[in-house]
Structure formats: structure tokens, C-alpha cells
Amino acid sequence: MRSMLAFAVALxxxxxxxxxxPLQASKVSVSxxxxxERDAQIELARQIVMHGSPQGAHSCATCHGEExxxxxxxxxxxxxxxxxxxxxxxxxxxxxxxxxxPSMQAIAHNLSESQIVALAAYFSRLVPPPVMGATVQPPAxxxxxxxxxxxxxxxxxxxxxxxxxxxxxxxxxxxxxxAGQPAVYLERQLVAWRNDKRPAGPDGLMGAVxxxxxxxxxxAVSLYFAAQPTLSNVPTAVVRP
Ligand code: HEC
Ligand code: HEC
Numbered sequence: 001m002r003s004m005l006a007f008a009v010a011l012x013x014x015x016x017x018x019x020x021x022p023l024q025a026s027k028v029s030v031s032x033x034x035x036x037e038r039d040a041q042i043e044l045a046r047q048i049v050m051h052g053s054p055q056g057a058h059s060c061a062t063c064h065g066e067e068x069x070x071x072x073x074x075x076x077x078x079x080x081x082x083x084x085x086x087x088x089x090x091x092x093x094x095x096x097x098x099x100x101x102p103s104m105q106a107i108a109h110n111l112s113e114s115q116i117v118a119l120a121a122y123f124s125r126l127v128p129p130p131v132m133g134a135t136v137q138p139p140a141x142x143x144x145x146x147x148x149x150x151x152x153x154x155x156x157x158x159x160x161x162x163x164x165x166x167x168x169x170x171x172x173x174x175x176x177x178x179a180g181q182p183a184v185y186l187e188r189q190l191v192a193w194r195n196d197k198r199p200a201g202p203d204g205l206m207g208a209v210x211x212x213x214x215x216x217x218x219x220a221v222s223l224y225f226a227a228q229p230t231l232s233n234v235p236t237a238v239v240r241p
Pocket of ligand 1 (some may be wrong): 064
């Protein structure tokens with residue numbers, strides 16, 4: 001198992017590193033028409049975020065905040081600054097009832113594919129909320145697992161970047177930042193993977209990680225990443241996705 005996961009990491013990191021080169025080289029200035037289309041897409045998303053959709057999806061701001069900053073006390077994750085391809089994947093999973101959460105399934109069920117793409121673009125451009133400091137001191141076990149891994153599980157930062165702030169660039173399509181998300185939210189995700197309630201994600205990596213963690217490790221590592229600063233606290237630490 002250890003070697004399988006290690007192999008998958010090497011493969012993914014290798015492939016993505018190659019993909020990053022042509023992606024950057026092909027950056028061209030956006031045409032005026034493209035810009036107008038983009039503005040329209042962002043405006044469509046903003047309407048849904050603030051007021052919900054005519055098809056019945058609730059306003060995202062109610063739970064995720066007007067700036068996509070989330071609500072820590074209610075364990076609503078922040079969406080601001082998460083990579084667009086990651087957000088699209090999650091909204092599709094909710095839409096197809098593959099990721100378990102009754103509120104989000106009902107909401108995503110009422111979103112069209114173009115609305116999903118527009119909302120992902122919208123939230124990915126916002127700045128993640130700063131982390132105000134831990135209210136609970138994370139157990140040392142959390143840091144140990146995050147930085148060094150344990151048994152079959154590689155260090156979380158291998159895939160989630162320094163401090164869990166993401167790897168940036170092309171790699172961010174697969175590997176989201178996890179720093180500063182509510183501890184209860186993070187814990188629920190890891191438990192969901194343990195219980196096959198959330199799709200295992202690219203190459204089944206998180207399904208494998210979740211199944212190798214104990215309840216104690218899950219709690220400790222969730223408290224650790226919830227207390228880690230985001231890109232708002234450390235703006236120059238990582239290239240923005
Ligand atoms: C009633 C509250 C509520 C509303 C309204 C809501 N969400 Fe959510 N959302 C949640 C909760 C709770 C979760 C965490 C689900 C879980 O634990 O898996 C979540 C998770 C998500 C995720 C996954 C985040 C991640 O890091 O994987 C995305 C993406 C998302 N919501 C997008 C949206 C969008 C877009 C809208 C508006 C169209 C919206 N949500 C409206 C409650 C809400
Ligand atoms: C081999 C690479 C890899 C390692 C190691 C890894 N992850 Fe992940 N992680 C991923 C991928 C890929 C995703 C995206 C899954 C998806 O798209 O649903 C992810 C997603 C997550 C999410 C969901 C974020 C959200 O917003 O819902 C959490 C939480 C998470 N990982 C925690 C951890 C923790 C904690 C560790 C260490 C114990 C860890 N990961 C180690 C690859 C990895």
C-alpha cells in the first residue's frame with residue numbers, strides 16, 4: 001500500500017509538473033469578446049451567490065458568506081481561493097448525489113453545468129479568509145502526520161502544499177488547499193472517505209488516505225490544518241492558483 005500511494009504521488013506530481021510548462025507558455029492576452037463573456041459569467045455567478053438561482057438553488061452567501069469566506073462556527077467551508085477545477089468536481093459530485101450532504105445535493109441538483117462552471121470561476125478568484133488563531137491547541141500528533149505521514153500515509157503537505165496552502169499552478173486542479181477550513185468540516189471529510197461516503201477523488205488518493213487513518217489521527221490532523229494560516233495570512237508563500 002505504501003509503495004502504491006508513493007507511486008501515485010510521484011506519477012501525479014510528475015505529470016502535473018510537465019503539464020505546467022505548456023500551460024504557462026500558452027498564456028495569451030484575452031480578447032475583448034472573451035473578456036465580455038467572462039464578465040457575463042461572473043455576473044451570472046454573483047447573482048446566484050447573492051440571490052439564488054431562478055431554478056431554486058439557494059443563495060450560496062447564506063452559508064458560505066458573501067465573500068465565500070465560510071462560517072467556522074457552523075462548519076461551513078470557505079470556497080474563496082479554492083481552485084476552479086476542484087470546485088467544479090465537487091459541485092458535479094453533489095449534483096450526481098455521489099458526495100453525501102443533503103443541503104448541497106439539493107442545491108447542486110438545481111444548478112446547470114454552465115452555472116457550476118461560472119460559480120467555480122467566481123469563488124476561485126476570491127481571497128481565502130485569514131485564520132485568526134487556534135482556539136484549541138492542536139495535539140502534536142496532528143503536526144506529525146501533516147509533516148511526516150504515518151505508515152502507509154504520506155505527509156499531507158506532499159499533496160496539499162506547505163502548511164496545507166496548496167501547491168499552486170497546474171497541480172492545484174487535483175490538490176486543493178486545506179489550510180484554515182473549519183476543523184469539524186475537515187474531520188467530516190476524512191470520516192466520509194473512511195466510510196466511502198465521498199468519492200475517492202483523483203486516482204482514489206484520498207479514499208486510500210482516509211482508510212488508513214484512525215479516529216484519533218483524523219481529529220488531530222483536522223485541528224492542525226484548521227489552525228494553519230491561509231494565503232491571506234501568508235500572501236507571498238505560494239503562487240496563487
Ligand atoms: C444551507 C447551507 C448551504 C448553502 C445555501 C450552500 N452550501 Fe455549499 N456547502 C454547505 C455545507 C454544509 C458544505 C459541506 C458539505 C460536507 O460536509 O461535505 C458545503 C460544501 C460546498 C462545497 C465543497 C467545498 C469543498 O471544499 O469541497 C462547494 C463547492 C459548495 N458547497 C458550493 C456551494 C455553492 C456554489 C452554493 C450556492 C449555489 C452553495 N454551496 C450553497 C452548505 C451550503
Ligand atoms: C497522495 C496525495 C494526497 C495526500 C498524501 C493527502 N491528500 Fe488530501 N487530497 C488529495 C486529493 C487529490 C484531494 C482532492 C479530492 C477530491 O477532488 O475530491 C484531496 C482532498 C482533501 C481534503 C478535502 C478538502 C475539502 O475542501 O473538502 C481534505 C480535508 C484532505 N485532502 C486532507 C488530507 C489530510 C489531512 C492528509 C494527510 C493525512 C491528506 N489529505 C493527504 C490528495 C492527497
